[in-house]
Amino acid sequence: MSGVSKKFGGLHALDEVSFTARSGELTALIGPNGAGKTTMFNCISGSHSLTAGEVYFDGRLLTGMRPAQVLRHGLARTFQLVRPFEGLTVLETVMTSGHWRSGQTFWGAMLPTPGSLRSEKRLRAEAMQTLAALGVDHLADQHVHQLPYGQQRLVEIAKVLTTGADTLLLDEPAAGLHATELEALSHVLIDIRQAGRTILMVEHNMAFLMSLADRVVVLDFGRKLAEGTPDEVNANQDVIDAYLGKGGESAKS
Amino acid sequence: MNAINELFSRHVSRGSAPLGSLKGRRLIWVEILLSIAVVVLPGLLTSAYQVRMLENIAIFALLAIGLNLAFGFTGQISLGHAAFYAVGAYGSAILETRFGLPAIIAWPAAVFLGMLLALLISLPVMRLSGHYLAMATLAFGLIIEKLLSQGGAVTGGHDGIIIPVSRVMGQALQDRFVYVIIIVALIAYWLLRNLTESSVGRSLRALRDDPDGAASLGIPVARYRTLAVVVAGGLAALAGVFYAHVAQVITPEVFAVHTSIQILMMVVIGGMGHRLGGVLGAIVVLIIPELLYGLDEYRNIAFGALVLAVLVFLPRGIAGLPEAIGSLYRKLSSRRVHGSDTAAKSMTGANHEA
Numbered sequence: 001m002s003g004v005s006k007k008f009g010g011l012h013a014l015d016e017v018s019f020t021a022r023s024g025e026l027t028a029l030i031g032p033n034g035a036g037k038t039t040m041f042n043c044i045s046g047s048h049s050l051t052a053g054e055v056y057f058d059g060r061l062l063t064g065m066r067p068a069q070v071l072r073h074g075l076a077r078t079f080q081l082v083r084p085f086e087g088l089t090v091l092e093t094v095m096t097s098g099h100w101r102s103g104q105t106f107w108g109a110m111l112p113t114p115g116s117l118r119s120e121k122r123l124r125a126e127a128m129q130t131l132a133a134l135g136v137d138h139l140a141d142q143h144v145h146q147l148p149y150g151q152q153r154l155v156e157i158a159k160v161l162t163t164g165a166d167t168l169l170l171d172e173p174a175a176g177l178h179a180t181e182l183e184a185l186s187h188v189l190i191d192i193r194q195a196g197r198t199i200l201m202v203e204h205n206m207a208f209l210m211s212l213a214d215r216v217v218v219l220d221f222g223r224k225l226a227e228g229t230p231d232e233v234n235a236n237q238d239v240i241d242a243y244l245g246k247g248g249e250s251a252k253s
Numbered sequence: 254m255n256a257i258n259e260l261f262s263r264h265v266s267r268g269s270a271p272l273g274s275l276k277g278r279r280l281i282w283v284e285i286l287l288s289i290a291v292v293v294l295p296g297l298l299t300s301a302y303q304v305r306m307l308e309n310i311a312i313f314a315l316l317a318i319g320l321n322l323a324f325g326f327t328g329q330i331s332l333g334h335a336a337f338y339a340v341g342a343y344g345s346a347i348l349e350t351r352f353g354l355p356a357i358i359a360w361p362a363a364v365f366l367g368m369l370l371a372l373l374i375s376l377p378v379m380r381l382s383g384h385y386l387a388m389a390t391l392a393f394g395l396i397i398e399k400l401l402s403q404g405g406a407v408t409g410g411h412d413g414i415i416i417p418v419s420r421v422m423g424q425a426l427q428d429r430f431v432y433v434i435i436i437v438a439l440i441a442y443w444l445l446r447n448l449t450e451s452s453v454g455r456s457l458r459a460l461r462d463d464p465d466g467a468a469s470l471g472i473p474v475a476r477y478r479t480l481a482v483v484v485a486g487g488l489a490a491l492a493g494v495f496y497a498h499v500a501q502v503i504t505p506e507v508f509a510v511h512t513s514i515q516i517l518m519m520v521v522i523g524g525m526g527h528r529l530g531g532v533l534g535a536i537v538v539l540i541i542p543e544l545l546y547g548l549d550e551y552r553n554i555a556f557g558a559l560v561l562a563v564l565v566f567l568p569r570g571i572a573g574l575p576e577a578i579g580s581l582y583r584k585l586s587s588r589r590v591h592g593s594d595t596a597a598k599s600m601t602g603a604n605h606e607a
Contacts, residue, residue, distance in 0.1 A: 045469065071471040079469075085462040087526060088455060096459045099452045100471030106480045109451035110444040116451060123452055163470060 014039055015222040016053065021167075021215070026189065026199040028209045031219035032242060037202040038080055040219070041171050044200075045077040046070040057167070071100060076165035080172050080202075082152040084144035090155055091140035094127035097162035130158045134188055150181030157188060167198040174205045186212055210234065218242070284446070284529070288439055295431045308431050308499050310539050311438040312492045317519040318445050318531030319488035324517070325525035326449055327481040328461030330387050333394025334516045337486040339401060339508035340367045341493025346414045346503055347407060349421050356421050360494050367490020368483050375482040379475060394513050401505040413504035416497055434495050441488055446528045457481060458526060522563050524572025533571045 014036045021027035029037050042048040044055050046067040055062040057073055065073075076097075085093050102119045109116055131137040134154045139147060144155050153173060160168045173189075174182055182205070189212055193199060203209040209216070210230040218225040218233055220242045226233050233239055298304050316338060323329050344363030348354045354362070378389045401408045408414065419427055426433070448454055460467035460474045468474045497503050515538065523534025541559060545552045567573055 047465070047469070067465075067468045068471045068473060071469070077469055079466065083463050083466040085459040085466065087458045087462050092455050093459070095452065096455045096467070096472070097470050099456045102452045104452045106448070106453055106477065109453040110448045112447050120452065159470065 014043065014219075017219065017222070017224045019217045019224060019227055021198060021200045023167075023198050024193070024196055025214040026193050026201065026212055027215045027217065028213035029200065029202045029217050029219065030204070030206070030209065031225070034221070035219040036222040037219055038171060039222075041077060041169055041202060044070075045075065045169055068100065071163060071165060074164075074166045075169065076160040076163040076167070077169035078156045078160050078171055078173065080175070082144070082149070082156055084152065086143065086145055088143070089141050090131065090136070090144055090147070090158075091124070091127055093144055093155065094130060094158045094162050095123045097159045098123045098126055098164065101164055127158075127162055130162050131155075133161075133191070134158050135184070150177050150184070153177060153181070153185065154188070157185075157192075161192070166196075167200065168192070170199060170201040172202055172204060174203055174208050182208055280529075288443075291435055291439065292432070295435065304431050305499070306539070306543070308434050308495070310535050311431075311434045312495050312499070313516070313519060313535040313539060314532045315438050315441055315488050315492035315495070316516045316531075317523065317535045318442055319485035319492075320516050321520045321523070321525065321527075321531040321534075322445055322449065322457075323481045323485040325520050325527070325530055326454065326457045326461065327478055328382075329478060329482060330383075330517075331390040331485075332387050332510070332513050332517065333390035333392070333397070334485070334489055335508045335510070335512035336394045336397035337367045337371060337489035338493040338496070338512065338516075339397055339505075340370055340486075341490030342497040342503045342508070343401060343408060343414070343493070344490065345494045346416050346497050350414060350416060351407065356498075359421075363494050364487050364490045367493070368487040371483045371486025372479065374486075375479045379478060391510065391513075394510055398505055398509050401508065408505075411505065413502055414497075415502045418498050418501045422498060430499065434499070437491065437495075441491070442532060445484070449528055453477070461526075518560065522560060522570055524570030527570065527572035529572045530570055537571060 017036070017040065019027075029040060031037055039048065043050055044062065046062070046065045046069065050063055053063070057070075057075055060073060062070055062073065062075070085096070088096065102123055104116055104119055128137055128140065131140060134157060136151055136154050136158070139151060139155075144152055147155070153176075157168075157170070157173065160170070174185060177185060186208060189199065189201075201209070201213070213230055215228065216230050216233040217227045218236070218239050225242055226236045226239050228236070295304060295307060298307065316334060320331060320334050324331060341363045344366045345356075345359045348359035348362055349356065352359075374393060378386060378393075381389055402411055404410060422430070449457070456467065456472045457477055459470070460472055460477060464474050493508075496507070500507075519534030519538045520531060521534070522537055523532065524530030542552060542556050545555050548555055563571065567577055569576070
């Protein structure tokens with residue numbers, strides 16, 4: 001993934017932000033509320049169009065693409081709030097993620113050809129595999145909106161994993177999780193990264209993210225404040241000011 | 254990964270067996286047996302009235318399964334579905350009587366016209382949803398109805414069109430017409446059933462529940478919405494062709510708003526987003542008023558009360574009845590077993606709501 005630079009709206013939600021998320025790494029996007037983190041996500045995934053600037057992925061221009069096209073290039077996202085398909089079970093939800101590469105078409109699916117039956121079998125097997133890898137395969141027949149929050153989060157991650165995308169955009173995956181769920185999630189993320197997939201993550205929970213991220217990008221009021229390893233960012237005076245306020249030093253003394 | 258398994262298993266009971274696939278497999282036998290029964294049925298019926306009733310059910314089943322695809326599965330409400338029904342009926346009748354075309358050309362042309370109109374309509378209303386879509390489709394239905402009654406010599410105005418059926422179809426076909434309608438309706442049912450049971454069907458339900466979420470999973474939301482409406486429009490036009498040649502005379506009132514609402518009622522009562530929903534709805538909505546015939550003026554009230562009862566107690570329609578009974582049974586039996594276990598009660602309670 002290569003340079004990202006954009007300006008957004010009359011209200012500069014993002015003002016010429018550039019950064020790079022490297023392939024195979026976990027890059028975290030942090031910043032105070034309203035810093036433009038989710039806006040950045042929407043711009044990358046095609047949910048928002050850009051005012052200016054470009055998003056490149058693997059050397060290809062993503063700017064102006066719709067979400068479905070972005071996915072075709074190998075980039076999938078989760079949403080900040082869990083968005084359940086209320087009429088679908090967990091298994092069906094995860095199977096739906098594989099639909100775009102299943103080869104099933106609207107007219108073709110009306111006839112139960114051997115090809116479409118095979119494709120159904122493969123979708124089911126893949127979805128069950130992903131759910132099992134996340135330890136939630138026993139929930140396959142439940143409905144997502146009836147699950148505890150932590151499990152809903154894991155199903156969201158199962159969804160992006162089953163899209164087959166190599167690069168995952170996770171919007172606050174740890175929000176609202178309690179300690180045990182958090183620990184489970186970080187194991188999952190470590191496993192995903194070890195499998196060679198790239199993760200770009202928006203997160204508020206600093207302890208959680210500092211232990212996982214390879215690189216951290218800090219946004220504040222739509223501008224990039226800092227970029228580097230977790231340790232570098234932790235030591236950065238601008239970042240400390242943004243989070244604690246400029247009066248932090250004098251208040252201490 | 255085992256660690257995660259353990260962590261999460263604490264929060265939920267592992268008792269639920271994977272029911273989904275099992276239920277699906279049992280249901281296919283019900284579908285096959287019903288299909289056979291329906292093909293045999295016309296031979297067993299004694300009166301012309303019963304045959305006419307069966308034809309009517311098959312015609313409305315076509316309308317309702319189409320609307321169930323567009324509305325129940327894909328979430329696009331329509332209060333103007335009778336417009337496509339009208340296009341099929343009037344389209345075929347006009348082509349046959351005014352242009353002298355044979356049925357073999359007029360019928361497919363009428364169905365094509367219904368699909369084309371659905372495609373054209375779906376483009377501007379694509380961005381609408383909820384009340385706005387309901388209003389737009391209602392207006393569309395009213396416009397078509399008006400066009401039919403004001404159509405002068407082409408549509409015959411309020412007098413409609415009389416179709417010389419034995420001349421256009423031939424006596425042999427007319428005698429076996431009930432079989433033609435039933436077999437075509439069955440084929441349509443199985444095609445749509447396969448579609449909605451496939452990955453495409455899951456995608457339709459997903460985009461109904463959350464269009465943006467579905468788009469981010471690579472589902473072509475706009476394309477699938479349009480295709481669902483086009484298929485529904487085509488099936489409605491096909492139903493219109495059949496109606497015109499069963500009734501032998503068509504007038505604008507038949508295709509008025511109340512017919513659109515009746516079709517919508519069939520979908521809701523039968524079971525929105527259930528493969529049997531449209532068919533069950535058509536059967537119930539057409540047969541129950543007949544059974545209540547002895548009640549005379551109280552018939553409509555009794556039927557209305559019944560509809561209300563279904564909506565209140567069976568939000569997933571008649572197709573959801575076995576499941577509702579099943580979850581009620583589980584609720585009762587679990588209450589007996591874990592009389593004091595409040596956690597178990599709340600679990601089954603949650604299942605029941607689904």
